[in-house]
Amino acid sequence: MKTEYKIIADIIENNSSVLDVGCDDGTLMEFLKANKNTNIRGIEISKEKVQTCIAKGLTVIEGNAEYDLKQFPNDSFDYVVLGQTLQAFVNPELVIKELLRVGKKAIVTIPNFGHWRVRLDLLIKGSMPITNSLPHDWYNTPNIHMCTIKDFVKFSEIIGFKIFKSLALKNKNISNISNSNLFFKNLFGELGIFLIEK
């Protein structure tokens, strides 16, 4: 399983209720259900992936987080998870606010656009970067609102949410992000993982 999922699972406390937004094929949901005894639900936009989740016995709603989160009352879940999809929404600000309304806490992961390889690509080639985690061309990418780890930290101040835990993932190695090392984590981290609260 992806290291990212293991980290998310470590953050989540046992016996809690979780909503996985953009739950994909349900890999994380299955893991949380089996290992953390969570009461877990998913939202997924792809019909095919919803079918995969149903075949795994997972409770999933076909839908789009941008429109369908509003049906959940405040604090419906202990945690709401958003894995590497914030950048694909038309309105990430609204989605973050909705995550924090529906969940008591939210776990958000972002592919870091501040990684040195991305920066170098743009600097040297002068073209939009294409990397392992960002494999699309600019004209067909679903990632329309890329941000860096640093941007997300700044975003928390602008929107006014608290970051309880921030981790950077690099080659399956995990490290804490702090004010003092933000510059380096933003340069070398491939993925940022944040536990946030309103």
Added chain:
Amino acid sequence: MNNKENIKTLIIEKPLKLDCGQTISNFPLAYETFGTLNENKDNAILVCHALTGDQFVTGINPITKKDGWWAYAVGPNKSIDTNKYFVICANVLGGCMGSFGPSHENPKTKKIYGTDFPVITINDMVNAQINLLDFFGIEKLFSVVGGSMGGMQVLQFVSNFPDRTRTAVPIACTSNHSAQNIAFNELGRQAIAADHNWLDGNYTSKNTVPEKGLSVARMAAHITYLSKKGLQEKFGRKLQERDDLKFGFDADFQIESYLRYQGSVFVDRFDANSYLYITRAMDYFDLIKQFNGNLSNAFKNTKTKFFIISFTSDWLYPTQENKEIVIALNAISANVGFVEIESDKGHDSFLLDVPDFLKALKNFLDKSFIEKL
């Protein structure tokens, strides 16, 4: 409609107070079962049929000699696997396949009820069917499943009996009939009433049947079960056994011939008065109003796990109306899954060979069945 000796019937002695105010008792509820009830009595699925369905869900219908109406979904190794589950289906109250309905004799007048039969609601249908659970000694169903009007019964069932089913699968349905739904039903009823053989519902005593009216009602309804795209692909402007237009009003087009055929076979198996009563029950269905404008309240006492299914091309009970049920359930943190199945086959998709639908239904049931309680 002969061979009624093939119909199993439960006589319900206990008085049932209907929504219209009347109370009925000692009335028959016709049913059929498939598969075997296990020792723990925890593998039962109640299937609820739609407007023109009956208790003969699968296998050969002993009355019509045709395949059961849900043969694609129900049977050994199918979505509702009769090797695993004990399937019960009752002919609805007001129906014409053995259950108490307008074609029965009124013991007081010794005449066929006709339109003297009390108006039935979805709630009444469900309250009659619960007697079957008691009859079989089933404390809790594994699931209650149904499409269209069957789905309405599923919703009403969970609302009325929140702890008598583990799971519920309402398919291609709605929590209340829209103006458009009522309009189409009224068209059908008016077609029946306009047939001079209907005789205000007393046709049986005069040994006649309002065939034309019932058949037009069926034709109109049938169009609403299909999608424009599906019709276009199947029929287009193809002509019926002729090379050119005949400049008359015979069935020149295949679609005309098809609809006429659908109408004609329907009158052989369905009672016109039952059609009036059951369409009325659907029109009166309004679970939102029953709970003072808040659909969530219909389900607030239940731990039932829901799985809601809609179809992209269903314009009779479109996805949005199905989603409103999902939203109401999420609002009270109920356990609900939802999928919209891609299909060109319109509302009828749930009755047809739509692999994605059949797969989703099977997976949901089989996985939920083995889930620890």
